[in-house]
Amino acid sequence: MGKIIAIANQKGGVGKTTTAINLAASLAVLEYKTLLIDADPQANATSGVGFDPRNIKTGLYECIIDGVDPKNSILQTETPNLFLLPSHIDLVGAEIEMINLPQREKMMKMALEKIKNDYDFIIIDCSPSLGLITINSLSAADSILIPVQCEYFALEGLGKLLNTIKIVQSRLNPELTIEGILLTMYDMRLRLSNQVVEEVKTHFQQMVFDTIIQRNTKLGEAPSFGQSIIMHDASGKASINYLNLAREILQKNGLTRIVDSEKIIDILEEN
Secondary structure, eight states: OOEEEEEOOSSSSSSHHHHHHHHHHHHHHTTOOEEEEEEOTTOHHHHHTTOOGGGOSSOHHHHHHSOOOGGGTOEEOSSTTEEEEOOOGGGGGHHHHHTTSTTGGGHHHHHHTTTGGGOSEEEEEEOSSOSHHHHHHHHHOSEEEEEEESSTTTTTTHHHHHHHHHHHHHHTOTTOEEEEEEEEEEOTTOHHHHHHHHHHHHHHGGGEEEEEEEOOHHHHHGGGGTOOHHHHOTTSHHHHHHHHHHHHHHHHTTSOOOOGGGOOOOOSSOO
8 A cells, every 4th residue: 555644834843743753653553564754854753763863874865865775774663563764964955955856856756666565654754844855745645644733823824835735736746635634732721722623623624633632741751762652651642642543544544444432532531
């Protein structure tokens, strides 16, 4: 199958890398072979699953710029079925080096063609920008998942991102679809959080995932241990949230069925 999902939002601090790491880990725990690709020069996804970016010899940069086979750069994480194509700071220079290349928007797609069928899912953690690396990610992806935080200015910049998606669809990747909009950092105690949920669902309706990611202390501290939330706090609310997101994506893609009684989309209980 090898479905590629890019997780993108040019607005920073929306839970994008957190979602990339934990969605990938959840799919892996559900026994789907999953590759997490760190397409952000900050390399937070790399460190978030236990690797020091300073020790990475070959990663996404080398695959795109130097033509290194991705198979030679992929690392096994401590989570069964979860693999990583890492990043490091050199990725910052990739956009400049690609500027004059004839197929600069499709360099990542060409690299991933070699490994796409080796995995059930490939999750790309995009950088918080709409630069050339993010465009490459959208050109390579089958769908895009958009995290939106339940805070003031939640919809800020979303129109620009949706416009970029339309441009990519029309010029580079006509097969690109929107996997869904994911509400993150939800706190039921805050009136603003509830207002944002209502506003986003009113605007985007069926595009919004049923699953909502709650604000959670364990979720915030897991990256400091180099672990996904599944490994750090397997029975906690955040793990349940991300496992439900994974199951909802599987359901959307016709890979499983979830009866209503099994849904644990529990946003009414306090953390």
